[in-house]
Amino acid sequence: xxxxxxxxxxxxxxxxxxxxxxxxxxxxxxxxxxxxxxxxxxxxxxxxxxxxxxxxxxxxxxxxxxxxxxxxxxxxxxxxxxxxxxxxxxxxxxxxxxxxxxxxxxxxxxxxxxxxxxxxxxxxxxxxxxxxxxxxxxxxxxxxxxxxxxxxxxxxxxxxxxxxxxxxxxxxxxxxxxxxxxxxxxxxxxxxxxxxxxxxxxxxxxxxxxxxxxxxxxxxxxxxxxxxxxxxxxxxxxxxxxxxxxxxxxxxxxxxxxxxxxxx
Amino acid sequence: xxxxxxxxxxxxxxxxxxxxxxxxxxxxxxxxxxxxxxxxxxxxxxxxxxxxxxxxxxxxxxxxxxxxxxxxxxxxxxxxxxxxxxxxxxxxxxxxxxxxxxxxxxxxxxxxxxxxxxxxxxxxxxxxxxxxxxxxxxxxxxxxxxxxxxxxxxxxxxxxxxxxxxxxxxxxxxxxxxxxxxxxxxxxxxxxxxxxxxxxxxxxxxxxxxxxxxxxxxxxxxxxxxxxxxxxxxxxxxxxxxxxxxxxxxxxxxxxxxxxxxxxxxxxxxxxxxxxxxxxxxxxxxxxxxxxxxxxxxxxxxxxxxxxxxxxxxxxxxxxxxxxxxxxxxxxxxxxxxxxxxxxxxxxxxxxxxxxxxxxxxxxxxxxxxxxxxxxxxxxx
Numbered sequence: 229x230x231x232x233x234x235x236x237x238x239x240x241x242x243x244x245x246x247x248x249x250x251x252x253x254x255x256x257x258x259x260x261x262x263x264x265x266x267x268x269x270x271x272x273x274x275x276x277x278x279x280x281x282x283x284x285x286x287x288x289x290x291x292x293x294x295x296x297x298x299x300x301x302x303x304x305x306x307x308x309x310x311x312x313x314x315x316x317x318x319x320x321x322x323x324x325x326x327x328x329x330x331x332x333x334x335x336x337x338x339x340x341x342x343x344x345x346x347x348x349x350x351x352x353x354x355x356x357x358x359x360x361x362x363x364x365x366x367x368x369x370x371x372x373x374x375x376x377x378x379x380x381x382x383x384x385x386x387x388x389x390x391x392x393x394x395x396x397x398x399x400x401x402x403x404x405x406x407x408x409x410x411x412x413x414x415x416x417x418x419x420x421x422x423x424x425x426x427x428x429x430x431x432x433x434x435x436x437x438x439x440x441x442x443x444x445x446x447x448x449x450x451x452x453x454x455x456x457x458x459x460x461x462x463x464x465x466x467x468x469x470x471x472x473x474x475x476x477x478x479x480x481x482x483x484x485x486x487x488x489x490x491x492x
Numbered sequence: 493x494x495x496x497x498x499x500x501x502x503x504x505x506x507x508x509x510x511x512x513x514x515x516x517x518x519x520x521x522x523x524x525x526x527x528x529x530x531x532x533x534x535x536x537x538x539x540x541x542x543x544x545x546x547x548x549x550x551x552x553x554x555x556x557x558x559x560x561x562x563x564x565x566x567x568x569x570x571x572x573x574x575x576x577x578x579x580x581x582x583x584x585x586x587x588x589x590x591x592x593x594x595x596x597x598x599x600x601x602x603x604x605x606x607x608x609x610x611x612x613x614x615x616x617x618x619x620x621x622x623x624x625x626x627x628x629x630x631x632x633x634x635x636x637x638x639x640x641x642x643x644x645x646x647x648x649x650x651x652x653x654x655x656x657x658x659x660x661x662x663x664x665x666x667x668x669x670x671x672x673x674x675x676x677x678x679x680x681x682x683x684x685x686x687x688x689x690x691x692x693x694x695x696x697x698x699x700x701x702x703x704x705x706x707x708x709x710x711x712x713x714x715x716x717x718x719x720x721x722x723x724x725x726x727x728x729x730x731x732x733x734x735x736x737x738x739x740x741x742x743x744x745x746x747x748x749x750x751x752x753x754x755x756x757x758x759x760x761x762x763x764x765x766x767x768x769x770x771x772x773x774x775x776x777x778x779x780x781x782x783x784x785x786x787x788x789x790x791x792x793x794x795x796x797x798x799x800x801x802x803x804x805x806x807x808x809x810x811x812x813x814x815x816x817x818x819x820x821x822x823x824x825x826x827x828x829x830x831x832x833x834x835x836x837x838x839x840x841x842x843x844x845x846x847x848x849x850x851x852x853x854x855x856x857x858x859x860x861x862x863x864x865x866x867x868x869x870x871x872x873x
Contacts, residue, residue, distance in 0.1 A: 300504055415508045417542035417555035417565070424501040425556075 229283040229377075229399075231273045232337060233307070234330055234344040234360065235266040237291050237298040241349045246460070262298045264407050265345025271410035272375055272403075273343050274306050280377060284308045286337065290318060290330055296429055303423035304415035315433040320448030323351075327359030328450070332441035333432060334364060341382065342402040346371060354404070361402035369395050370404040496790070498564075505561045509568035512541060513576075521573040524699035525844050528691065530579060531699075532655065535613065538576070543569075544583055545608025548592055552600060553609025559734075560796040563741040567789070570745025571752065574848035575699035577745055578855075581738030582651040583607070586856075587614025589731045590660045590676060594719045603658055603678050615656035617647035617705055618728050625861050627728065628671045632707060634663035640711045641665075641677065643685070647705040649855070653688050654701030657681050661707070662728055665721045674724035678716040685710030696847035733806045734799060735856045736813035740792040743813070743820035743852040747785045750827035750845040754778065757831050757840070768830075777830065781823045788816035807869045814862035817852035824849040 239258045247254050262270070270287065277283040287302040289295050290313040299310040313333055321329060334342065342364075344357035354370075361368035373392065374385035386393040387406055415423075434441070444450055470481055486492045498506070516537055524531055538544055546562040548554025555561075562584060570577030591604045606612040623629035632645025643663050653659070659679040666673035679686060689704040718727060755778060758769040768774050791812035798805035824846040828835040835842045853859045 297500060297504060300500070301507075304504065304508075414512055414541050415504070416540075417505060417508065417546050417557055417561070418550065419542070420501060420505050420508065421550075421556045423504070 229276060229280045229341065230337075230339045231276055231283060231285045232334060232339045232342045233266070233269050233273045233285060233287045233302070234342065234357070235270065235287055235289045235298060235302060236263045236345070236348045236356075237261070237289065237295040238263045238348050238350040260294070260298070262301060263345050263348045263350075265347060265405055267345075267412040268407045268409045269343040269345050269403075269405035270302050270305055270307065271412040272372075272405055273341075274413070275410060276341070276375065276377065277306075286310065286339075288313065288330065288333060290314070290321075290326060293431075299429045300420070300423040301415060303427045303429070304419040305413055306419065308427070310427070310429040312429050312431045313433075313437070314431060317434045317443075317447050320451060321446060322451035322453035323353050323355040323359060324452055325446050325450040327356045327363055328445035329437065329441060330356070331360045331363030332437040334360065335440040336437065340399040342366075342400070344402065344404050346404045346406050357402060357404035364400075364402070366400050366402055367397050368402040368404070369397055371406055372403045373406050373408045375403065375409070496793075498560075502561055502564060505557065506564045506568060508541070509543070509565045512537075512543075513568050513572040517569065517572045517576055521576075521699075522838070522841060522844065524573070524575060526838075528693065528698045530575060530655070530701055534576065535579070535655070538580060539610030542610065543580055544610045544613070545588065546584065548588060548604070548608040552592075552605045558796075559737060559799045560793060563737055563792055563796040566738050566741035567745035567748070567792075570742040571749035573699070574742060574746045574845065574852075575697045577742040578651060578697055578700050578739075578851075581735065581742060582616060583614045583656075585735035585738040586616035586731045587652075587656075587658065587660050589734050590616070590718060590727050591678065593730060594676070594723065594727050595678070599678060599716070599718065607658060612657040613652060613655060614658045614660070615650050615652035616731065617650045617653070617659055617661045618732075619649050620646060621648055625858055627725070628674075630662060630664055630674055632661070632663040633667065634665050634675060634677065634712070636665075636714065639714055641714060641717070643677065643679070643707040643710040643712055645707050647707075649692070649702055650705055651700055651702050651855075653703040653705055654691050656701075659686075659705070660718070660731075661705075661712075662724045663707075665724075669722065671725040672722050674728070675721045676718040676724040676727045677712050678718060679710065679712050683710050683712060694851075696844070696849070696851055698847075732856055733809050736809040736862075737792060737795045737799065737805075739852055739856045740788070740795065740809070740812035740816040743816035743849065744785060744789045744792055746845050746849050746852070747781075747788070747816075747820040747823040750824045750842050750849075751778065751781050751785060753840065753842050753845075754781075754827040754830040757834070761831075774830065777826060781826055784819045785823060788812070788819040791815055807866060810857070810862040810865040813852075813857065814859050814866065817849075817859060820849040820852050821846075 237260050240261045243258050245254050273285045277285050285307045286309040287307045288311045289299050347354035369384045371387040372384045373387045376383045382397050384395050386395055542555045545554035546557045547559050550556035566577050566581050588607050607614050634641040634643050661677045661679045662674055664673050665675040685708050687706045691701050691703050758774050761768045795805050795808040795812045798808050827842045828846050834840055
């Protein structure tokens with residue numbers, strides 16, 4: 229099985245602080261990490277590789293040259309091959325342009341399964357994975373919390389709020405992974421040595437994907453998203469929690485509260 | 493290392509060590525200290541992720557990395573738990589290096605391979621009740637009897653001995669020759685005639701195993717002699733010189749761990765209507781401590797890079813061990829003070845760090861022994 233995992237390097241948002249005066253993010257000194265859902269995707273891919281003999285895992289990342297370290301980390305975890313999509317022309321891409329560029333690279337590769345994370349912790353759009361599938365014209369299953377191999381198909385547990393769907397899908401297909409899908413393994417010291425000395429990160433620029441990519445779909449100019457305004461959410465109070473009451477009592481309590489605030 | 497910057501590979505290695513220490517060691521460090529027992533589950537994990545064979549060749553199952561990376565590992569582990577730091581350090585720098593640097597290919601395949609590929613653990617038995625800093629006062633003997641040496645004597649303060657599989661034991665094959673009569677042997681756990689006592693209760697690094705070894709006609713095959721007869725003292729001194737880089741890194745780690753805890757605490761603790769981090773006394777004290785730790789770290793890195801470059805590193809290693817261990821003691825004491833009464837309790841890890849720091853001035857050569865090496869290199873007398 230040929231598995232491709234698409235990853236993003238993101239600022240570790242648990243380390244990001246707000247400047248109390250300007251209400252903007254302080255990005256200085258914030259470490260960059262592999263997006264957590266994507267890392268779970270890497271682990272899921274490595275588990276599939278261990279299950280299906282003769283498999284290989286390739287990892288693809290679009291980003292600045294510094295994203296090399298994210299790919300080395302994936303190689304050190306056990307991925308076999310890595311491609312860094314980097315070009316100034318790709319800068320400023322929104323989810324549409326990003327998915328177009330990544331899909332243009334994937335069109336040049338052989339694959340049975342593509343795994344992406346559900347969403348990135350810096351943008352939280354959850355759009356790039358599904359958009360890649362649309363660009364490639366392959367089936368997609370999002371919010372995967374479990375993947376099994378059944379003969380030549382995959383069976384995927386797709387998470388819903390109060391249940392999950394069990395979906396059987398043919399290959400090639402694209403899966404978006406939840407963090408719950410798999411707890412990522414650590415790198416190993418020997419794996420890191422291999423990641424820098426025996427394995428390679430191939431760098432692809434616009435030139436390498438030009439015949440599969442429409443320039444109208446890349447970079448800032450190819451991005452239909454426009455940010456009109458950004459603002460900091462005001463913190464709300466903790467609210468009132470009513471415990472150990474019946475449904476009728478809950479309804480009565482809510483009605484009383486709404487009336488008290490003159491909402492109804 | 494180029495200049496004072498780690499390579500990208502070393503930065504990624506440090507990220508691994510940091511994540512591992514935070515997630516796998518931090519939750520159990522205090523408990524291991526209280527129970528005075530090293531977790532065998534943790535040992536297996538250290539082995540699994542390649543932390544027990546960092547600077548050794550992939551040919552033998554090692555990570556194929558360098559001494560500086562090994563020092564980064566010991567620092568990161570020791571930031572969270574000094575006991576884990578010394579367990580990895582003794583295994584790597586003392587036991588494995590004797591075999592890697594002096595043993596023959598057959599011995600390396602048989603013993604180094606499982607040690608660095610991570611299925612076995614090693615220890616190093618040089619110190620005796622009457623032979624500490626003066627290692628030449630060895631009393632343990634080895635007498636050849638057919639194909640076997642019969643070892644008789646006693647070793648103390650042998651780190652890792654409680655669970656180690658492979659012991660490097662030093663013994664006199666020719667007592668009349670003094671240090672030139674000392675030889676080094678690879679002894680497997682379970683060898684008839686070798687008994688390992690219970691761990692010796694200690695002030696710090698209480699989770700690390702540290703026991704006495706009694707040798708009564710312990711039969712060791714002559715194939716397990718490392719190098720030739722009489723080479724033992726040279727092997728021991730060489731291993732200890734490298735080991736000091738590990739202990740220097742351990743001391744830096746303990747000190748940095750204490751600073752990290754103190755910084756976290758002073759940002760939260762309020763007295764006189766302010767967070768104590770707002771007092772300049774706190775800020776200046778932490779600035780002093782961090783400067784000392786950075787200086788010690790640079791000395792450890794210099795010694796490590798010197799060894800990686802195959803240059804003579806003995807003096808640089810002695811200096812880094814001497815300085816870093818004194819810094820670790822000063823810094824941990826000051827950090828307990830910054831936490832005040834809470835720092836003295838077992839609710840916070842700084843008291844453990846303070847206790848753990850003391851031994852770094854003693855083992856693998858006391859501060860006084862380090863000064864002998866350093867002053868010796870200065871051609872003063």
